[in-house]
Amino acid sequence: MSWVTDSNEALHLRLVRAEGEETHDGRTADFHPSFTYPIYGEDEKIFGYLDLYIALYFASGSLKQYFKVTSTKQPAAKADDVEGALYKFIPPDYTKDEKIFHQQVEKDADEFSPFGKLVHSYTRPSNNNKGKSVKHIPRDDDLIYEVYHSAWDTPGFRDYHRHMQIFIPLYIEGGSYIVEDEEKWEFVVLCADSHNAEGKERWHFVGYSSLYPFWCWPNNVRLRLSQFVILPPFQEKHHGFELYNTIYKLVRGSILTTELTVEDPSEGFEDMRDRCDLATLRANAEFMEGWQPKGGGEKGWRSPINRAWEKKWMSDLKLAKRQFQRLTEMLILDHLQPGDEEAERAFRLQVKERLYRFNYEILMQMDKPDRLDKLEDTFQGVREDYLRILAGKRREPPK
Secondary structure, eight states: OOOEEEHHHHEEEEEEOOTTOOOSSOOOSOBOOSOOHHHHTTTTEEESOSSOEEEEEEETTTOOEEEEEEOSSOOOTTOOOHHHHHHTTSOTTOBSOHHHHHHHHHHHHHHOOOOSEEEEEEEEOOGGGOOSOSSOOOOTTOEEEEEEEEETTSTTHHHHHHHHTTHHHHHSTTOOOOOTTOTTOEEEEEEEEEEOTTOOEEEEEEEEEEEEEEEETTTEEEEEEEEEEEOGGGTTSSHHHHHHHHHHHHHHTOSSEEEEEESSOOHHHHHHHHHHHHHHHHTOTTGGGOBOOTTOOOOBSOSSOOHHHHHHHHHHHTBOHHHHHHHHHHHHHHHOOTTOHHHHHHHHHHHHHHHHHHTHHHHTTSOHHHHHHHHHHHHHHHHHHHHHHHTTOOOOOOO
């Protein structure tokens, strides 16, 4: 008999919809967090319970919460304070009464609507509309998704954010709450838009991202994407692509914003971002003509990169320099012809130059032979990763 429980397995999350409402995709089951160490400690273990079940349920739209701890036996002596630990991370207006919670769900289903300005919408086929056709033809029972842009001064949003921010430490490694006193924060929230049997519109939380504008000389801003989360029931359906692309379009459409940057991206987010940005570049016919090499010749994709062309497009596309250079390196690699040793060498030198500049302080601490070996190893790793991204393959899970 063990009195120690894995807190990730013990914590059950659920998005609860009103009774009788169609979900189409059937995803109403419990799901678990990726991380609980900010709440229950580095080892993510809870002591003092048998068959521990921590229910943290959310009204699917308003995110009002039901929280209850159950176990088949009474807590052992000196058991961990399960509720007290989580209490520090959620608003105090949760209920432990299941009947009251479901009444709240029904009430909120009729009254809740998203906060802020609608900036994007798209559809996904429901389970009733799954065909073998490659091209999806919109139908009346398609699922509708909407993205809303908000800020602290959006009426009602500050309290809503206090209910949804719990997903940051649960799904972003190292994720922490932002400081409400900083007024510049912006948010984009993704919601599913459904209808009940009477045709009344209802919304359900899917995910969100927080954004922070930094001053950029002389009178502009750089927008930093700080947090980004899509809940597990909605993953693997390209909702992250839609949310990221919406943010990027907001940046492109803002006269004052000069660049989109990302704060400490995870590997999964970086993969998604690369694929989104590559798709955007490939859809731009003028950009895909490439650059004209020094001394004339046809435009195309060949190292070394034309720096004037790079500066122009980096500004037009509002992409951070490192990201833009990585994307152009991928496209050069994608256009390399087998057996073209001169082009391969030029590509290798271009990538190594960027890596050298980016890692200058670390590399200069090494002897020259070790420095050259490290650069070559890093280049080969980058090249393999580019090929993986270009092929649409995911990263191998850690062993």
